[in-house]
Amino acid sequence: MWSSVSGAFRDYMGTGLIGICFLVSLVYLFLTEKRKHLRILFLYMPFCFLALFFNPLFSKLVYRMAEDEIYWRVLWLLPMTVTIAYTFVRLWGEIGQKRGERAARILGLCLAGIVAASGSFIYASPSFSRAENIYHMPDAVVEICDAINVPGREVMAVFPLELTQYVRQYSPVTCMPYGREMTRGEWAILHPLKDEMEKEVIEMEKLVPLVREYRCHYVIFRPGQKVEGNPEDYGWARFGEIQGYTVYRDPHEELVIPVMD
Numbered sequence: 001m002w003s004s005v006s007g008a009f010r011d012y013m014g015t016g017l018i019g020i021c022f023l024v025s026l027v028y029l030f031l032t033e034k035r036k037h038l039r040i041l042f043l044y045m046p047f048c049f050l051a052l053f054f055n056p057l058f059s060k061l062v063y064r065m066a067e068d069e070i071y072w073r074v075l076w077l078l079p080m081t082v083t084i085a086y087t088f089v090r091l092w093g094e095i096g097q098k099r100g101e102r103a104a105r106i107l108g109l110c111l112a113g114i115v116a117a118s119g120s121f122i123y124a125s126p127s128f129s130r131a132e133n134i135y136h137m138p139d140a141v142v143e144i145c146d147a148i149n150v151p152g153r154e155v156m157a158v159f160p161l162e163l164t165q166y167v168r169q170y171s172p173v174t175c176m177p178y179g180r181e182m183t184r185g186e187w188a189i190l191h192p193l194k195d196e197m198e199k200e201v202i203e204m205e206k207l208v209p210l211v212r213e214y215r216c217h218y219v220i221f222r223p224g225q226k227v228e229g230n231p232e233d234y235g236w237a238r239f240g241e242i243q244g245y246t247v248y249r250d251p252h253e254e255l256v257i258p259v260m261d
Helices: 002-012 017-032 036-053 056-065 068-077 080-099 101-117 139-148 161-170 192-197 204-213
Strands: 155-158 201-203 218-221 226-228 237-242 245-249
Touching (some): 002 068, 017 036, 017 101, 036 068, 036 080, 139 161, 139 237, 139 245, 204 226
Parallel strands (some): 201 226
Antiparallel strands (some): 237 245
């Protein structure tokens, strides 16, 4: 348990430089800050929080109630950024008063350099890509959801796994038999429809009964998807091709708009 907690704290600190800045800020404020309300915010609260975070009883309780991989999120409550910012601004102001504007500018540049060097260039991460639209999600999701939308009701559609995490962000009326949880290894569960959709070669003979079991109106195949069997032979209608994804409609599930009395 201790290794997991300490590992979560170490990983959260990244390169470690920001953690050093935080600890130095705590020491500096402990020695210089006299105002009670600021000592409570920048000293007492962080110390109490760190004591709680490393408390084995607290960590064991959180681990038991939630996933062990999310324990590090508790550290979001630690006011690291605001503490460091307040300390740096206070230092900058004091140096400016004692040594003059030139010294304050030099110190400001040095402190900004420390902050910049404490992290990495976030846009170099493989998790980031250039936005395709104002929704910051693949164009395929937007265009497919708009195309299959039926005003006045929800529709059920099977999407390739790489699109599932975006669908619910864009369309509240486009439902799916499975969603984002299937993209996470620790949350993924056995789902026969998902397993069939993610095969290298989809077998229509197995896919059709599963699609109808979950009462899906549409099925979306990824570009270049190999399919064994002809969807039209099973009564499916080719709805169209959008951004390389092929959309099929299963007329077995009606899309009647309910009439209000």
